[in-house]
Amino acid sequence: MKNETKIVHAEDTTQRLLQLAGSWEVEMPEEKFFINLPVVVGESLRAKPASWWRKGWIYWGALSGAMAAVMLLFAWQLGAGIKADSRLVKAASEWGLDDYGWERVDEVLSQAGQSTELSASLKDYNSAILLEYSISDQDDYQAATQDLSDEEWQDVLEQISAKERTI
Amino acid sequence: MIDQTDKNIPPEPQTYDLKEVITSNSQAIYRLCYRLTGNVEDAKDLTQEVFIRAYKGLDNFRGQSEIKTWLYRIAINLGSSWRKKEVFSSISLDEIPEPAAPDWQDSDKVRAVKKAVGQLPYKQKMVFVMRQYEGFKHEEIAKITGRTEGSVKANYHQAVEKLKISLKDLI
The missing domain is CATH 1.10.10.10 (Winged helix-like DNA-binding domain superfamily/Winged helix DNA-binding domain)
Structure with missing residues (x-):
């Protein structure tokens, strides 16, 4: 009886929460944003200006550059003996620099952390991911790496090698 | 009876008109971006970026899912990058940016x-x-x-x- 009351109370609270959440309406931009969007996108594609993502790098380029360097250091620390894991960490550093998205970087680094000895810095980084992003469903990041074709891996590794030569 | 051989036939390559894709999906994508970012300006930037990425990847889109589903996927991935940008920009997560338009009062x-x-x-x-x-x-x-x-x-x-x-x- 007590349990039933508890369940009913929890359901009521959920309903009230969802009702409250529903009060948040989308603030739409001015209509011309949608009208002009095809033109703006077309112009962006032709002119290839810095995207918001790349603009972001200008502001926190120093930090991200340092992160990339740290990640490359991880790769070095892991050593050539652990080829697969080294490859993962290297790929992650590239993903952070390119268009793959930070979530994938987290995913790959977390996966690398499960199978090999990591530096203290990477352990800290992974702990932060776990705390903040609650990566508990491991199938996600395993799937992320499985999705990459051999050609993509090759491409990533070639780009990293080119970057390493310039550092 | 289901024809099993159909499963092995790759989908026909389709051609998409960028303008049509944007016109049909921009409001839905904007809504998602707004909820993910919490403010108009970032949602607009993100929406624009979604379609730029989509156009660049259109040749690789095999039509195995609806184009809308694919656009949502791009938005979600970009939203993740946006979140990272916020974190690395040291913007306090307690401070969700207020809408720029003064006539909108939450x-x-x-x-x-x-x-x-x-x-x-x-x-x-x-x-x-x-x-x-x-x-x-x-x-x-x-x-x-x-x-x-x-x-x-x-x-x-x-x-x-x-x-x-x-x-x-x-x-």
């Missing part, structure tokens, strides 16, 4: 909801937004995000529980 309740949703870990926020505001089922979210239905359900449950705590004074 009530205290709405501000609290925005703040609470904005503070959710990205995966939980994304799942909650897609389920609560975009009306997707768990199964559909799993398909869009390439994850298992179980992990989507878990994230949704975690999001709801966290929001109950954050908004306990209002519910």
Whole structure:
């Protein structure tokens, strides 16, 4: 009886929460944003200006550059003996620099952390991911790496090698 | 009777008109981006970037899913990068940017909801937004995000529980 009351109370609270959440309406931009969007996108594609993502790098380029360097250091620390894991960490550093998205970087680094000895810095980084992003469903990041074709891996590794030569 | 051989036939390559793709999907993508970022300016930038990425990848889109599903996937991935940018820019997560337009006044309740949703870990926020505001089922979210239905359900449950705590004074 007590349990039933508890369940009913929890359901009521959920309903009230969802009702409250529903009060948040989308603030739409001015209509011309949608009208002009095809033109703006077309112009962006032709002119290839810095995207918001790349603009972001200008502001926190120093930090991200340092992160990339740290990640490359991880790769070095892991050593050539652990080829697969080294490859993962290297790929992650590239993903952070390119268009793959930070979530994938987290995913790959977390996966690398499960199978090999990591530096203290990477352990800290992974702990932060776990705390903040609650990566508990491991199938996600395993799937992320499985999705990459051999050609993509090759491409990533070639780009990293080119970057390493310039550092 | 299902013709098994159909499963092995690759989908016909389709051609897409960028303008048509944008016109048909821009408002839905904007809505998702707004919920993920919590402010108009970032949502506009993100929406624009979604279509730029989509155009660049259009040749690789094999038509195995609806184009809208694919656009949602791009938006979700970009939203994750946006979140990272926010974190690395050292912007306090307590400070969800206020709308730029002065004529838009959120009530205290709405501000609290925005703040609470904005503070959710990205995966939980994304799942909650897609389920609560975009009306997707768990199964559909799993398909869009390439994850298992179980992990989507878990994230949704975690999001709801966290929001109950954050908004306990209002519910």
